[in-house]
Amino acid sequence: MKQSKPKYKQIIDAAVEVIAENGYHSSQVSKIAKRAGVADGTIYLYFKNKEDILVSLFQEKMGQFIEKIQGETTARQTPSEKLYILIETHFDLLSKDYHLAVVTQLELRQSNKDLRLKINSVLKKYLDVIDGIVEEGIREEVFRENINRKLVRQMIFGTIDEVVTNWVMKEQHYDINKQAEDVHELIIEGLLKKK
Template identity: 55%
Template sequence: MAKKKGKKFEQIIDAAVTVIAQNGYHHSQVSRIAREAGVADGTIYLYFKNKEDILISLFEEKMGSFVIRSKEQLSEEPDVEQKLKRLIEMHLRQLEADHDLAIVTQLELRQSNLALRNRINEVLKGYLGLIDSILTEGIETGFFAPDLDVRMARQVIFGAIDEVVTNWVMKDHKYNLVSLANPLNKMLLSGLRR
């Protein structure tokens, strides 16, 4: 069954980001999310089954729109080096612009139960596919070695970006995150280049 969407759906998603970032997932009550969204408690259940469904939907919406924007922007880049740099910049820029979302993605999504983590991993596949496409193009164009292990390279790239953001969140957003995109891109490429 397709999820009901619209303005209230978006309000609830945005409110959930705020409430979960401020209180943690386990201490965020649906009633508090409803109050932040400016809707009645019962309205939440017209859009979501429960708090877990809100968290998954939040990640689906934010990650889904990020993947769509990224695909569009990556298609404008002339080569693998620029594509990877653009992806890193976009990732860092989105989270730097929304501290609450950064807290939710870097801290709260990881504290969830196994079933919830498995659903989050399913959502993450679209993003990981973007990295795979850059790596595959790099192999096809000779930028990367033909025997590059795409799966391992993807893990290294995603892990590096993810750790840079997590460290920024843990340091309470005290420095410019996007300024790290270029040095991170250079470091990754120097390790991957043939």
């Protein structure tokens, strides 16, 4: 498997930095190779082309991201706590890796349809975590039963995603982690069963 090859991670990490700094379209494979400290030809031992690098870096980084979020949410008791930790972990992970935040929030959005489909298949695992939290909340009769589950998922992911995009666009001039509580409160108020 190519992920276990020694230079794979080096190339992925270099690609995140180069694409964040130069934009996807201005990031030549040679720049990525130079940043990774490998010969240009070495890149092609691991990746078919620049698009393959972008998809692979998203799969790799998002895979780690999802694992972390799954681990953190599983360790919580209530659906509300799980939702809070999902928001907090999402903000925390991207605030610690500004280059990755730029790539996920800006560069991946400018991609072609085929690329978006590949990215969406990776993203589905993250959306499954959100669905699981919502379903648990409904089962435990904490969240309203009569909610449009697909719309709720879009609203949760869309809200978290937009807050991060705004933070990236404002060049991180504020602490995004401080917004986790407000975002959680706004979302949870719409989900809670009224007494």
